[in-house]
Amino acid sequence: MKYALLVHQPQELFEQRDPAAAAAGKAYGEALRAAGVVVVAAGLQPPQSATMVSVRDGKRQVHDGPYAETKEFLGGFVIIDVPDLDAALEWAARHPWAANSAVEVRPLFAYS
Numbered sequence: 869m870k871y872a873l874l875v876h877q878p879q880e881l882f883e884q885r886d887p888a889a890a891a892a893g894k895a896y897g898e899a900l901r902a903a904g905v906v907v908v909a910a911g912l913q914p915p916q917s918a919t920m921v922s923v924r925d926g927k928r929q930v931h932d933g934p935y936a937e938t939k940e941f942l943g944g945f946v947i948i949d950v951p952d953l954d955a956a957l958e959w960a961a962r963h964p965w966a967a968n969s970a971v972e973v974r975p976l977f978a979y980s
Contacts, residue, residue, distance in 0.1 A: 869949070869950065869951070869953075870907060870948065870949050870976040871947070871950065871953070871975055872945055872947055872972075872973070872974045872975075873946040873947075873948065873956070873960050873963060874942060874945050874971065874974065875945065875946075875963065875969060875972075876971075876972060877941065877969040877970075878939055878969065879939065879941065881969065883914070889964065889965075893911070893964055893965075895964075896962065896963060896964050899962070900946065905950050907949055908946075909944070909947070910945060912943055912944050915933070915934035916933060920932075943965070946959075947976070953973070956973050
């Protein structure tokens with residue numbers, strides 16, 4: 869089953885360029901690939917780079933900046949394919965950001 873690991877982190881972590889954190893993220897990605905469970909993974913640019921799009925009455929509306937004023941933002945994601953929720957939780961706990969942020973685990977709908 870496929871799960872999304874959604875990494876939520878505080879704004880200040882977006883602004884830090886920590887070589888140790890980058891190395892830990894690289895090692896985590898290599899472990900995911902070695903286990904054959906990763907589908908796709910990516911970090912996201914800071915929330916200020918976001919653009920929101922909505923359509924109202926058939927007209928596209930575009931808004932710059934983060935969707936909501938909040939202390940934590942989505943900083944990245946990993947899509948994994950593992951047997952069950954327990955396996956997904958294990959991979960979430962191994963994520964390097966789990967030590968100072970939060971990793972949300974959500975099952976994906978299977979579309980055919």
